[in-house]
Amino acid sequence: MSTNDPYAGERLKLSPFYPRASVLNIREAWSAWNGYKFAEYYYDAEYEYFCVRNQCATYDICPMQKYLVKGRDAEAMLNRMVTRDITKLKLNRVTYVVWCTDEGRLVDDGTIFKLASDEFMLTCGSSCIAWLRMSTYGFDEVNVFDVTDDIAALSFQGPTSCAVLKEMGLEGIEQAKPFDILRFPFHGDTLMVSRTGFTGDLGYELWISPGLALELWDELYSAGEDYGIQPFGEAATNMARLEAGFIMPDMEFNEALKTVHFEHDQTPFELNLGWLVDFSKPHFNGRRALLEEKKRGPKYTLTRLDIEGNKPAEGSYLYGDRNCKKKEIGYVTSAMWSPAVKANIALAMIRTDCLQGEIWAEIYYEKELRHYQKVARCTVKDKPFWSPPRARATPPPDY
Secondary structure, eight states: OOOOOGGGGGGOBBBBTHHHHHHHHHHHOOOEEEEEEEEEEOOOOOHHHHHHHEEEEEEEESEEEEEESSSTEEEEEEEHHHOOOGOOOOTTTTEEEEEEESSSEEEEEEEEEEEEEEEEEEEESOHHHHHHHHHHOOOOEEEEEGGGGGOOOEEEHHHHHTHHHHHOOTTTTTGGTTTHHHHEEEHHHHHHSSOOOSSSSSSSEEEEOGGGGHHHHHHHHHHHHGGEEEEOOOOHHHHHHHHHOOBBBBTTTGGGGGSSSSSSSOOOOTTOGGGGOOOOOOOSSSSHHHHHHHHHOEEEEEEEEESSSSSSSSEEEEEESOOOOSSOEEEEEEEEEEEETEEEEEEEEGGGTTTSSSOOEEEEEEEEEEEEEEEEEEEEESSSSSSOGGTTEEEEOOO
């Protein structure tokens, strides 16, 4: 019998953590992310969400795209590409960034790690190697390498995460400030730890060579045994990031290079990310278009909403009157009943000129195979729904 697999090139890749994660995925709830087999959930999404909010949990981010940008022109090239001023980023620090087309439409968002004066790592949700290499045009001393498969990474989030890392022997981890990068010796190699994450809570991301991934998993889970450590998947991640008010591709924004219809992509100002656009620095992609938009104001603004009742407003249209007779003024991008906040929350794109008026959501829901409709008042919220002090405290509380 032939052992050749005619579909080998189409099969999903397995994360270096897969041998451990697959044992814990008792529901076999897998999906795909950037060509990797990826957990939608392991046991139950809400259970995993509560682990993140009350204990600590791991999220496999090996499929996240990772690019090494090296060379004397690395900083200048990245500063030309993204809207934020990268020259202000200090060594061993991380910053959140977005980058745009010349029309000011969002290509993607991600994080930049400054590893050395001439070496940076950019991470993002979707493949961006072609855009990065195109962005090197005009810069002689810079190279971009796709290191996605060369680095194993775990997001480790929750109130007991720091206590577990201390138990694991990472001396001084409690002194890491948000967006700091620390390094620790690990089995003859180096474990890089950044105080970063996508849950809005206390948390870290652990970066190691793939050959040591299982050792990292085993030692982390051994140290976390008394702290309630569990894995969590994409479903729980989406719940946590919505409470934190973080944007998600294919929900809050469409990547400009993948968008077909006119203005079905978004700008940083529409996504309420104007604070990431620094017009005081030299020219960057989309500067002229974004400057014009700042002067006239964005057509839509991503807005946090507290919605009356307990029926999530997923996919809802928004109106300026209770009877929903006027033309709709916006639409909900993400919604949920928040267990931690005890509120019906949502992110929504709303016409900027309608933000000062009344906002009503037309909600459709199902109950025992019957469909219902209700109209609920929406209240605009200026701050994230979930932002505990421990997420910013240094050192964090010792649970």
